[in-house]
Amino acid sequence: MRGLIEEDYTTKEGEFVINIGPQHPSTHGVLHLKVWLNGETIIKIQPHLGYIHRSIEKMSERLSYRNFIFATSRMDYLAAHINNEACALAVEKGLQIEATPRAKVVRTILSELTRLSSHQLWWASTGLDLGAVTPFFYAFREREAILDIMDETCGARLTQNYMVPGGLMNDIHPNFQKRTKEVLKQIKEKFKEYDDILTGNVIFINRTKGVGYLSKEDALSYGVTGPTARASGLSCDIRKWAPYSAYPSVDFEEILDTEGDSYSRYLIRMKEMKQSVSIIEQLIDNIPEGDFQEKTKNVIKLPKGEFYQRVETPRGELGVYIVSEGMSSPYRIKYRSPNFSNLSVLPTIAKGYKIGDLVAIMATIDLVIPDIDR
Amino acid sequence: MKSVILYSLSGFSTYIHNLLSSNIGNNLILLITELTIIGITLLISLVLLCFFLGWMERRVAAFMELRLGPNRVGPQGTLQIVADTVKLLFKEGLTPSKSDKFLFNLAPFIVVVAAMMAIAPLAFAKNFSIFDINIGVLYVSSVSSLSVLGVLMAGWSSYNKYSLLGAMRSGAQIVSYELSVGLSLIAIVVLSGNTSLGEIINSQQNGWWIFKGHIPAIIAFVIFIIASTAEINRAPFDLAEADQELTGGFNTEYSGMKFAMFLLAEYINLFVVSAMGATLFLGGWMPFHIGNWESFNQIMDYIPSFVWFMGKTFLIIFIIMWFRWTFPRLRVDQLLKLEWKYLLPISMINIILITLIAIMGWHF
Numbered sequence: 158m159r160g161l162i163e164e165d166y167t168t169k170e171g172e173f174v175i176n177i178g179p180q181h182p183s184t185h186g187v188l189h190l191k192v193w194l195n196g197e198t199i200i201k202i203q204p205h206l207g208y209i210h211r212s213i214e215k216m217s218e219r220l221s222y223r224n225f226i227f228a229t230s231r232m233d234y235l236a237a238h239i240n241n242e243a244c245a246l247a248v249e250k251g252l253q254i255e256a257t258p259r260a261k262v263v264r265t266i267l268s269e270l271t272r273l274s275s276h277q278l279w280w281a282s283t284g285l286d287l288g289a290v291t292p293f294f295y296a297f298r299e300r301e302a303i304l305d306i307m308d309e310t311c312g313a314r315l316t317q318n319y320m321v322p323g324g325l326m327n328d329i330h331p332n333f334q335k336r337t338k339e340v341l342k343q344i345k346e347k348f349k350e351y352d353d354i355l356t357g358n359v360i361f362i363n364r365t366k367g368v369g370y371l372s373k374e375d376a377l378s379y380g381v382t383g384p385t386a387r388a389s390g391l392s393c394d395i396r397k398w399a400p401y402s403a404y405p406s407v408d409f410e411e412i413l414d415t416e417g418d419s420y421s422r423y424l425i426r427m428k429e430m431k432q433s434v435s436i437i438e439q440l441i442d443n444i445p446e447g448d449f450q451e452k453t454k455n456v457i458k459l460p461k462g463e464f465y466q467r468v469e470t471p472r473g474e475l476g477v478y479i480v481s482e483g484m485s486s487p488y489r490i491k492y493r494s495p496n497f498s499n500l501s502v503l504p505t506i507a508k509g510y511k512i513g514d515l516v517a518i519m520a521t522i523d524l525v526i527p528d529i530d531r
Numbered sequence: 532m533k534s535v536i537l538y539s540l541s542g543f544s545t546y547i548h549n550l551l552s553s554n555i556g557n558n559l560i561l562l563i564t565e566l567t568i569i570g571i572t573l574l575i576s577l578v579l580l581c582f583f584l585g586w587m588e589r590r591v592a593a594f595m596e597l598r599l600g601p602n603r604v605g606p607q608g609t610l611q612i613v614a615d616t617v618k619l620l621f622k623e624g625l626t627p628s629k630s631d632k633f634l635f636n637l638a639p640f641i642v643v644v645a646a647m648m649a650i651a652p653l654a655f656a657k658n659f660s661i662f663d664i665n666i667g668v669l670y671v672s673s674v675s676s677l678s679v680l681g682v683l684m685a686g687w688s689s690y691n692k693y694s695l696l697g698a699m700r701s702g703a704q705i706v707s708y709e710l711s712v713g714l715s716l717i718a719i720v721v722l723s724g725n726t727s728l729g730e731i732i733n734s735q736q737n738g739w740w741i742f743k744g745h746i747p748a749i750i751a752f753v754i755f756i757i758a759s760t761a762e763i764n765r766a767p768f769d770l771a772e773a774d775q776e777l778t779g780g781f782n783t784e785y786s787g788m789k790f791a792m793f794l795l796a797e798y799i800n801l802f803v804v805s806a807m808g809a810t811l812f813l814g815g816w817m818p819f820h821i822g823n824w825e826s827f828n829q830i831m832d833y834i835p836s837f838v839w840f841m842g843k844t845f846l847i848i849f850i851i852m853w854f855r856w857t858f859p860r861l862r863v864d865q866l867l868k869l870e871w872k873y874l875l876p877i878s879m880i881n882i883i884l885i886t887l888i889a890i891m892g893w894h895f
Contacts, residue, residue, distance in 0.1 A: 175692045183775040197696065197863055286775045288766055288860025294596040354857065360767055361859045512696070512776050513862040 171195055179208045183286045183516045186526030188500075190515075197511045202504040210530040217490040222248050222457040223321060225487065230316035232494065233528035235275040236470045238267050238311075241320035246401055247466035247477040248322040251459035256402070258445040260324030265403035266337065266440050267307075267319065268468075269433040273344065274303040275471035276430050279523045283423065284355050286520040287364055292355050299347055302340045306333065323451035329444075337441050341434055348431065356427065365419035369506045369518035372417060379505070380498035383473025384425040385522050389417035395469035407439050419514075422521040458485050472496055472523055496528040544659065569661060577647060581798040585612040587845075588798075588852055595856040616791060624787035627690050634688035639785065639792035642681035646799035649675045652728050653806050656816050656837035660729065667728035668716050671807060672709070675762070678796065679705040682764075682771060685793075686781040697780025700863055701771030704761055707870040708768075711758035714878035718744075718751040718885045719811040732815035739814035745893070747884040752812045754878050759804035760851055761866070763797065767858035770866060801848060809843035816840040 168174060178189040187208035193200040213232060217225035226244040230237035242264055249255060256264065277296040284292030304314040310330045311317035319326050355361050376386040382393045394411040396404045412428045414421045459481035467476040473495025480489040499522050507515050548565070555561045586601065586609050593600025601608035626632055652667035654660040664670050679702055686698020720726055722744050723734040734740075741748050761768035772780040782793045809815060816836035820828045861869065887893075 173692060175696075181778060197700075284859065288769070288773070288775060289858060290592070291596050291856050294598060298597060355859070358859060360861055360865075363865055364859060364862055511862055511864065513770075513773070513860070516776050 168193060172200055177515075183519060184526070185282060185519075185524060188524065188526045188529070190503075192512075192515070194512070197513075199507055199510055199512065199515060202507055202515075204500055204503065206530055208530065209527050211527075213531045214490050214492060218487055221486055222459060225490065226320060226322075227316075227318045229492070230318055231527060232492065232531055233470055233472065233475070233496065233525050234315060235278055235525055236271050236472070237316045238271040238307075238319065239468055239470045240475060241318065242268060242402070243466055243468040243470075243475050243477045245320040245322050246468065247464050247479050248457065248459065250466055251462070251464045251479065251481060252322060252453065252457065254323060254451050254453070256324045257448045257451050259447045260449050260451075261402045262440050262444050263325055263329055263449070264320070265407070266437050266444075267311075267317070268402070269436045270303050270306060270337070272471045273430055273433045273437075274300045274307075276426050276433075277303075279426060279471070279520075280351065280355070283517075283520040286516045287361060289355060289358075289361070292351070295347070295350060295354065299340070299344050302343060306336050306340060309333070309336065321450065321453075322457060323453045325449045328449045334441055334444070337437065341437060341441075344430075345434060348427075351427070356423070362420060364513070365423055365517050365521065368419045368510060368514045369521065370418050371502060371506045373415075375502060375505060376417075379502040381473070381502050382495050382498065383469070383471070383523075384412075384429060385422055385473065385499050385502075387412060388414045388422040388425045390415040393474065395467050395474055399467060401466070401468060403440060407436050409436050419517050419521040422523075426523070456485050458483060459487070467493070470495055472525065472528070473499060492531060494528045494531060496524050496526075500524055500529055573647070573650065573661065577650065577799055578795070580802060581795050582612045582616070583609075584798040584801060584848070585615075585794070587848070591849065591852045592856050595853070619791040620788055622787035624789050625784070627784050629690040630784065631688035631690070634684045635784075636789070638681045638685035638688065639789045639796075640681075641684065642678050642796040643792050643799070645674060645677035645681065646796040646803065648677075649803045650799070653803070653810065654729055654732055654815055655840055656835070659837075663727060663729040665727045668720055668726045668731070668811075671728075671803065672713055672716055675800065675803060676705065676709055678800065681796075682781050685785070689781070689784040691784050693777045693779070694781050694783050697771045697773065697777045697783070700773075700777075701764060701781060703863075704764070704768065704770060704866060707867055708758045708761040708874075711754055711870060711874040711878050712762055714875075714882055715751040715755035715758065716807075716811065718748065718878075718882060721882070721885050721889050722748070724889070728810055728815070732810060732817060735814040735817050737820070739812065739817065741812040744885065745888060747881050747888060748812065750877065750881050751885065752808070754874055754881070755808055755812070756847070756850065758870070758874060759808070760854075761870070763800040763804055765797070765801065765851060766855040767860050768866060769855075769860060770863055773860060775860075801851065802844065805844045805847035805851065806840075808847045809840065813843040813847075814839075815843075 172193055172195045175192050175194055176189065177192055178184040179187040184190065189205040189208060191203040191205060211231070213228045216228055220228065226241050226248070229240040229244055232240055277300045281293040281296035284290070307317055308314045310333050311319040371381065371385070371389045373389045373391050376389040376391045381391070386393050390413055392411060392413060396409070397411050409432045412425050412432065414425055459479065461483040462481055464479045464481065465476060467474050474493065475495055476493030478491040478493065479487050482488040503518065503522065507518050510518070551564060552561055555564060590600040590608070601611035604611040604614050626635055649671050651662045652660060652664050652670055654663065682701045683698045686694040686701070689695070719731060719740055722740055723731045725731055725734065735743070741752050744751070764771045772782065777783070782790060785793060816839045818831040818834060818836070818839050820831060
């Protein structure tokens with residue numbers, strides 16, 4: 158593996174190496190990109206990982222099936238809820254139980270709220286990366302409202318830790334439905350504002366259109382998933398292909414585009430936000446009454462075997478692979494994180510563009526670094 | 532016109548001159564004393580101005596971004612920037628070990644001096660400019676282009692690739708946009724037939740050039756605003772700094788007071804270009820008059836000329852701040868394309884139109 162990454166490259170005349178990261182404003186974390194440049198043009202990129210490795214997978218081997226779920230909140234911290242849900246679903250698969258109908262619907266609503274808040278943060282940072290500071294504050298206004306709902310119902314804003322095998326940890330807050338509807342109303346009004354300040358801006362379109370072209374073939378061979386792949390015309394929405402929780406019962410569109418450039422990736426996410434709003438609207442008035450948690454044993458032991466569950470996070474497909482030896486903690490856990498695969502395509506699609514474009518490409522791939530390293 | 536003279540600052544400056552000359556016999560010493568007084572006054576007022584601009588920028592940004600901005604230190608947060616400056620004064624000014632120390636330390640001074648020199652011919656009020664040189668327009672445009680030297684020095688001497696990239700971007704950018712700024716300045720020189728800023732203002736007594744020069748003057752004004760924003764390295768043309776790409780560009784390695792001097796220069800430059808825009812296109816300190824509305828015009832005359840000048844300047848400053856906080860940044864090739872493919876050809880055609888207007892006497 159090491160030989161594969163550290164492929165020898167002799168710097169030619171007129172080229173020089175620049176290290177973007179691990180501390181750099183537009184890598185959004187401790188990603189280190191070694192970039193060979195000729196003037197401003199990118200010749201080659203080498204991502205270096207490992208600056209935020211916390212061995213979450215190894216740690217999980219010592220944790221019980223209830224506890225390891227919460228370690229995943231720290232992977233893709235913008236979609237902590239969805240990570241938790243994936244693990245809970247995997248454990249449920251092993252136990253051969255299903256969450257209660259109420260828990261399923263609430264999980265889906267919270268997942269979509271998470272997706273909304275994550276996409277809003279992505280929108281904010283995309284503007285920031287391209288030099289427009291104001292969108293950041295616009296998006297955070299709505300994101301705060303969503304996080305307040307999370308705070309009220311889950312007890313935490315970012316690392317919700319609300320999922321347990323069999324359902325939810327607690328019942329939803331009495332205000333949950335009312336507040337969610339209020340927030341949705343606010344968000345729907347503000348979509349136009351988002352479009353006014355960034356989507357239609359001629360400088361923004363020039364910066365992103367035709368930049369960082371990702372072909373469908375490349376997306377497929379690099380394992381790119383999520384909105385990044387869907388912008389290249391690759392249908393890969395797990396919510397459609399392998400529906401889980403309450404997704405089979407809701408009506409929504411998988412947004413696809415064929416352009417494959419940064420602007421297309423941008424538009425996909427903007428449209429996905431509207432889809433998320435629509436999904437929540439379908440479910441929010443139809444939360445079934447009943448238990449919020451299926452009865453499980455105090456000490457969960459999964460039968461011997463291998464269990465795999467995949468979910469759609471805001472950044473793509475997250476897979477949880479559990480190998481069980483029949484003990485109270487997993488024998489081995491492997492996460493297939495969307496960001497790792499999405500990052501792997503960066504050197505290919507950024508080649509030949511300018512430094513400014515690299516920032517735009519990284520922004521529209523929407524990388525969350527702790528998810529890459531785990 | 533009586534009322535305008537009422538608010539002229541020339542009486543004040545004449546009074547000081549008379550006071551000094553009655554006490555100091557030697558002409559040379561008198562000159563030196565007067566120059567020192569002007570220099571110190573200028574320095575203090577420029578620093579105060581930059582404090583105000585810094586505060587204004589933060590408040591304008593906050594206004595655009597649904598925030599409050601600094602509002603704790605002093606009334607409405609006006610002293611926040613003073614506190615920040617004091618902090619910067621006490622910070623250690625690091626010099627990278629492999630840098631070219633002489634150039635590294637010289638660069639901020641060159642940038643600031645170039646910015647301050649451009650203040651000289653500006654008329655802040657009626658009959659109140661430091662040095663109304665007869666080639667004022669030429670002087671300002673040439674002196675303000677000196678700052679690129681400082682930026683290049685800073686980028687080169689920092690021994691940092693980000694800085695170097697920033698400096699190279701800045702060099703290409705300032706050299707290119709100089710052309711458009713120059714051509715839009717020439718538009719007014721052609722219309723007024725004068726290069727002295729005082730004379731240009733006087734030629735706008737019966738109407739500002741932006742109104743008198745038909746559409747070409749408006750085009751020249753818009754090009755001037757765009758190109759001068761690029762020339763002073765402000766967003767959306769702040770490629771030389773580009774925090775998100777180059778982590779600060781040419782000033783990456785600067786800290787403490789040396790860094791503050793780049794900020795100081797940026798704000799002085801902002802003021803200079805806005806003041807130039809106000810002087811050339813919006814009539815400098817000339818009050819706003821409408822045709823034959825005698826009573827309205829008289830009320831306008833009662834507003835001091837200094838207020839008129841500052842009002843117009845700050846209007847332009849506000850516009851420049853406005854689009855700094857709204858637009859994304861251009862890419863380096865798009866920046867050059869904008870200048871060479873759009874702004875320059877448009878300004879060239881515009882110059883022909885303006886010349887035609889001036890020769891035929893079509894302007895009002």
